[in-house]
Amino acid sequence: ETGVTQTPRHLVMGMTNKKSLKCEQHLGHNAMYWYKQSAKKPLELMFVYSLEERVENNSVPSRFSPECPNSSHLFLHLHTLQPEDSALYLCASSQATRSRGNEQFFGPGTRLTVL
Amino acid sequence: AQTVTQSQPEMSVQEAETVTLSCTYDTSESNYYLFWYKQPPSRQMILVIRQEAYKQQNATENRFSVNFQKAAKSFSLKISDSQLGDTAMYFCAFIMDSNYQLIWGAGTKLIIKP
Secondary structure: OOOEEOOOOOOOOOOEEEEEEEEEEOOOOOOOEEEEEOOOOOOOEEEEEOOEEEEEEEOOHHHHEEEEEEEEEEEEEEEOOHHHHEEEEEEEOOOOOOOOOOOOOEEEOOEEOOO | OOEEEEEOOOEEEEEEOOEEOOOOEEOOOOOOOEEEEOOOOOOOOOOEEEEEEEOOOOOOOOEEEEEEEEEEEEEEEEEOOHHHHHHEEEEEEEOOOOOEEEEEEEEEEEEEOO
């Protein structure tokens, strides 16, 4: 595997289910991100981890719970979601340095549908 | 508040033509970085071009170039000799040197017609 991978690619879940999204980066980066992409809206940053420590949490509802066990893996645990949470969830990674201007590399995304 | 505006929701040009996508942004910071990302249909988001705000020289990457006007807070993308593979959503974004949040525009859907 190369780059940033995400599983599953598609997920359909009911509002009472619990599921997890997985992201893995093979680039040796030390910062990872979760984004939500909805149609015709700017990407929304959900969580940022740098050196496995969460550094940003943009007022995301508690039904989304991130986990970063090491610098290569990132999870997004989902429970009791709402239909408006249906979207494409993108994972990205970058090299965290003093400069914030490093390129972010994206995975293919998980298309989530909440029924 | 920091914002990015892409005023063209959709554009369509013939193959081999030149097309310019517009982007304006708003920030009170002086140190930041600007990006254009491309998201082809059902494919991954990839970086097209990057500009450091402290550099006056416009960035270029092969057929892609930017017109960076810092005072006007404008960062347009020019695609020369457009190709069918350039069909994609194009997103303008910037990040300040003081935090981790990349601020995104809503995107421009670019269609290259044969």
